[in-house]
Amino acid sequence: xxxxxxxxxxIRKHLVxxxxxxNAILLAGIWVGSTYFSIPLAxxxxxxxxxxxxxxTVITIVTAQYVIEPTRALWQAIVHLNPYEQGVAAPDIEKLxxxxxxxxxxxxxxxxxxxxxxxxxxVADKQASNTRAEFIMNNLPLPLLxxxxxQNIVFSNEAASSYxxxxxxxxxxxxxxxxxDMSFPSDDTFDSWLNTSQVNSATSSRLWERVRxxxxxxxxxxxxxxxxxxxxxxxxxxxxMMVLFDHTSQYSQDDQAVSFIALSVHELRTPLxxxxxYIEAFEEEFEGKLSPELQDFMxxxxxxxxxxxxxxxxxxxxxxxxxxxxxxxxxxxxWNEVVEAAVATMSxxxxxxxxxxxxxxxxxxPTVGVDRVSIHEVINNLIDNAIKYxxxxxxxxxxxxxxxxxxxxxxxxxxxxxxxxxIMGNLFTKFYRxxxxxxxxxxxxxxxYLSKSIITAHGGNIWVRSKVGEGSTxxxxxxxxxxxxxxxxxxxxxxxxxxxxxxxxxxxxxxx
Amino acid sequence: MDQNDTNxxxxxxxxxxxxEHFISELYVRSLSKAGYSVDVELDGSEGLKKxxxxxxxIILLDLMIPTLTGIEVLRxxxxxxxxxxxxxxxxxxxxxxxxxxxxxxxxxxxxxxxxKAEITPRELVDILAAIQ
Numbered sequence: 001x002x003x004x005x006x007x008x009x010x011i012r013k014h015l016v017x018x019x020x021x022x023n024a025i026l027l028a029g030i031w032v033g034s035t036y037f038s039i040p041l042a043x044x045x046x047x048x049x050x051x052x053x054x055x056x057t058v059i060t061i062v063t064a065q066y067v068i069e070p071t072r073a074l075w076q077a078i079v080h081l082n083p084y085e086q087g088v089a090a091p092d093i094e095k096l097x098x099x100x101x102x103x104x105x106x107x108x109x110x111x112x113x114x115x116x117x118x119x120x121x122x123v124a125d126k127q128a129s130n131t132r133a134e135f136i137m138n139n140l141p142l143p144l145l146x147x148x149x150x151q152n153i154v155f156s157n158e159a160a161s162s163y164x165x166x167x168x169x170x171x172x173x174x175x176x177x178x179x180x181d182m183s184f185p186s187d188d189t190f191d192s193w194l195n196t197s198q199v200n201s202a203t204s205s206r207l208w209e210r211v212r213x214x215x216x217x218x219x220x221x222x223x224x225x226x227x228x229x230x231x232x233x234x235x236x237x238x239x240x241m242m243v244l245f246d247h248t249s250q251y252s253q254d255d256q257a258v259s260f261i262a263l264s265v266h267e268l269r270t271p272l273x274x275x276x277x278y279i280e281a282f283e284e285e286f287e288g289k290l291s292p293e294l295q296d297f298m299x300x301x302x303x304x305x306x307x308x309x310x311x312x313x314x315x316x317x318x319x320x321x322x323x324x325x326x327x328x329x330x331x332x333x334x335w336n337e338v339v340e341a342a343v344a345t346m347s348x349x350x351x352x353x354x355x356x357x358x359x360x361x362x363x364x365x366p367t368v369g370v371d372r373v374s375i376h377e378v379i380n381n382l383i384d385n386a387i388k389y390x391x392x393x394x395x396x397x398x399x400x401x402x403x404x405x406x407x408x409x410x411x412x413x414x415x416x417x418x419x420x421x422x423i424m425g426n427l428f429t430k431f432y433r434x435x436x437x438x439x440x441x442x443x444x445x446x447x448x449y450l451s452k453s454i455i456t457a458h459g460g461n462i463w464v465r466s467k468v469g470e471g472s473t474x475x476x477x478x479x480x481x482x483x484x485x486x487x488x489x490x491x492x493x494x495x496x497x498x499x500x501x502x503x504x505x506x507x508x509x510x511x512x
Numbered sequence: 513m514d515q516n517d518t519n520x521x522x523x524x525x526x527x528x529x530x531x532e533h534f535i536s537e538l539y540v541r542s543l544s545k546a547g548y549s550v551d552v553e554l555d556g557s558e559g560l561k562k563x564x565x566x567x568x569x570i571i572l573l574d575l576m577i578p579t580l581t582g583i584e585v586l587r588x589x590x591x592x593x594x595x596x597x598x599x600x601x602x603x604x605x606x607x608x609x610x611x612x613x614x615x616x617x618x619x620x621x622x623x624x625x626x627x628k629a630e631i632t633p634r635e636l637v638d639i640l641a642a643i644q
Contacts, residue, residue: 269607269629
């Protein structure tokens with residue numbers, strides 16, 4: 001109001017000044033005209049009237065410029081704030097000749113209003129997004145827990161309450177481990193991850209599978225996958241987020257129900273165990289008392305039972321490869337010893353078919369990293385194949401060498417029927433067999449497929465060289481142990497675990 | 513010369529918890545020839561009771577057995593409250609294939625894991641002689 005009054009006074013002062021000046025000019029003109037030029041008064045008054053009209057017009061135009069300046073400045077300020085108008089600068093209040101204070105005060109208020117409006121918008125936005133976040137977190141159909149840096153639960157949602165069977169008050173502000181008593185399938189646990197993250201990471205996330213929630217007697221066990229997200233030094237105090245994905249029914253079924261293949265394998269193995277046991281008992285009881293023919297029958301029974309046991313293992317391992325579950329424990333081994341042991345177990349099977357197994361082993365081999373049981377199966381499968389396809393030839397040769405690339409190479413050579421060139425590329429495919437021989441020679445086409453999977457998982461290659469009528473050589477390479485050792489996770493773990501497709505597994509005949 | 517004549521098991525006691533009669537018969541035959549004295553139990557809870565008498569050097573434990581499973585027996589044997597200071601070595605003898613993490617868990621608690629179809633009774637005797 002003061003500023004407005006000030007403006008009015010300013011304008012009034014200007015107008016009074018202008019009028020006084022104008023009247024002074026007119027009176028001066030009349031006086032000069034009558035005194036010095038003796039112009040009749042009537043003329044002078046008429047001329048003055050004309051001049052007055054002109055002056056008033058000019059003065060009005062000039063004054064209007066001044067009077068309109070504050071309005072222009074205010075307009076400029078408003079338009080300047082309009083987000084849809086570009087290129088209008090803020091008014092320069094210092095240059096104003098009239099009403100500077102009023103304009104300054106009004107523009108200040110306009111800017112203040114604009115800031116308030118913006119703030120109101122932001123607050124409205126924030127409230128909306130807070131409401132949304134709260135809605136999402138509370139109604140997320142997955143149990144969600146948020147921890148602070150002391151690993152206490154600062155937030156839990158409805159799903160967490162119902163999943164854990166506890167009221168919110170019974171969850172929040174408690175230590176996470178007092179609320180969730182979890183077991184993990186390996187040493188890689190949530191608390192080890194969180195402790196490491198708190199020391200080493202700015203942000204980190206992790207997923208665990210098959211986590212077990214240990215519960216009191218009257219509650220059912222829970223099995224779930226757990227996702228963790230860690231964000232250090234968060235100003236909100238929310239440092240770690242845990243989301244639980246329940247898989248209780250699926251996982252407990254997996255745990256209880258043995259897969260169809262595992263069950264079949266069990267049912268095949270039990271009679272096989274019995275057969276092999278009684279054959280051995282017979283052999284022992286009749287040792288030295290049997291005719292050569294009966295002794296030969298005995299060996300053939302033994303060899304065939306062995307072959308069946310090996311085949312059952314092939315079925316199982318092919319299923320594992322297909323389910324991504326074949327995982328090998330690679331241990332340092334003297335390769336020639338492994339080969340000799342494998343050849344020894346095959347010698348009976350060769351012998352009963354009138355075939356001799358010869359070995360030609362290099363003595364300069366470095367140690368290799370192998371899963372003994374699996375690699376045994378590879379050698380057995382290659383020798384088994386050679387026995388099947390060796391035709392009239394009576395010799396199979398197993399050699400080991402150190403090849404030019406520094407890899408340990410093993411070959412199994414027969415002088416049998418050989419393999420036509422056009423089918424060699426398919427040999428390592430599942431269920432593939434040589435068409436021409438299918439009628440005469442049994443086999444499932446699993447052995448080479450499995451062998452390739454096992455050798456690949458060892459970091460080696462498998463190959464074949466063959467000529468029809470001259471025989472075949474199957475060979476594979478293995479890495480020296482020193483090269484594999486680089487994979488070792490830590491120095492006290494002498495075992496390297498590797499999957500055909502990346503699973504952690506044990507795979508051995510027996511272990512202590 | 514086979515191991516059965518070496519008397520590697522002289523004076524040692526074996527408990528064989530196995531419900532397949534043919535298999536236990538074969539194991540009893542071979543182990544006895546090697547000098548072991550062998551008791552056989554057909555089901556889990558009876559086997560566990562016998563095992564807890566703590567008179568055995570070796571326990572051969574099948575996994576698929578009635579009443580208590582082999583895994584339950586193994587857990588009870590490794591629980592100090594139920595079985596204080598078991599002196600026997602516990603060897604799992606099974607034809608069952610486990611999911612590998614289950615198997616790893618079993619192997620952690622057992623002193624050995626044998627697939628029965630992979631070994632003959634004579635080979636079992638050799639293995640037992642080797643692990644003592």
